[in-house]
Amino acid sequence: MSRLLLFNKPYGVLSQFTDAEGRETLANYIDLPGVYPAGRLDRDSEGLLLLTDDGKLQQKIADPKYKKWKTYWVQVEKQPDETALQQLRDGVTLKDGPTRPAQVKVIDEPALWPRTPPVRFRQNIPTAWLELKIREGRNRQVRRMTAAVGYPTLRLVRVSIGEWGIQGIAPGEWQEQHI
Incomplete structure (x- = not known):
């Protein structure tokens, strides 16, 4: 069974788990191993970011050929x-x-x-x-x-x-x- 997280990303948070410059990342909000963003949302944008532990699901969400x-x-x-x-x-x-x-x-x-x-x-x-x-x-x-x-x-x-x-x-x- 695949995991899918629906995260409401705040303004100023990077859509990744680490940052060499010390800015806020997903790690400040999500403490679950093995999940990764399906797509990105700019640091200065807010709202829905999907994360999953399933590579095929990640591709179906992020790849424009699936027309979501x-x-x-x-x-x-x-x-x-x-x-x-x-x-x-x-x-x-x-x-x-x-x-x-x-x-x-x-x-x-x-x-x-x-x-x-x-x-x-x-x-x-x-x-x-x-x-x-x-x-x-x-x-x-x-x-x-x-x-x-x-x-x-x-x-x-x-x-x-x-x-x-x-x-x-x-x-x-x-x-x-x-x-």
Whole structure:
């Protein structure tokens, strides 16, 4: 039986167990031998990170060829217009090539935990929240996509990967499922 951990990664934590520079890592939160992240989540992003002790399951979660949707709640600078949203839906060309089309919609501000440190707030620049779903996971892809269409990301929270989500899991906490 395979182990699968659903971890709500806090802001500022690396998606690895060791760091030569002494920054916070998964080891600060998870003390289980033999589990490894299935994919990554940037240090300045929050939310769902899956860990498993099963290499085949790890590949099925992380490899884009299995087409698992990853859902993010993204706070961006300014209020995106329909042109920018359609560009994200069509796929955006980044330095490393075009992205696959995304599913995206503007959402009300989600009920999230406070981030430490808080997102910088500038009174003269409004923000908006997007729900953005992608089927790939390049380095800092969501941030690069929103910036490419003129709306830089301020806060990024991954809320689900495929059928797994962080509902009911507080930041820094994890739940185990047996697969």
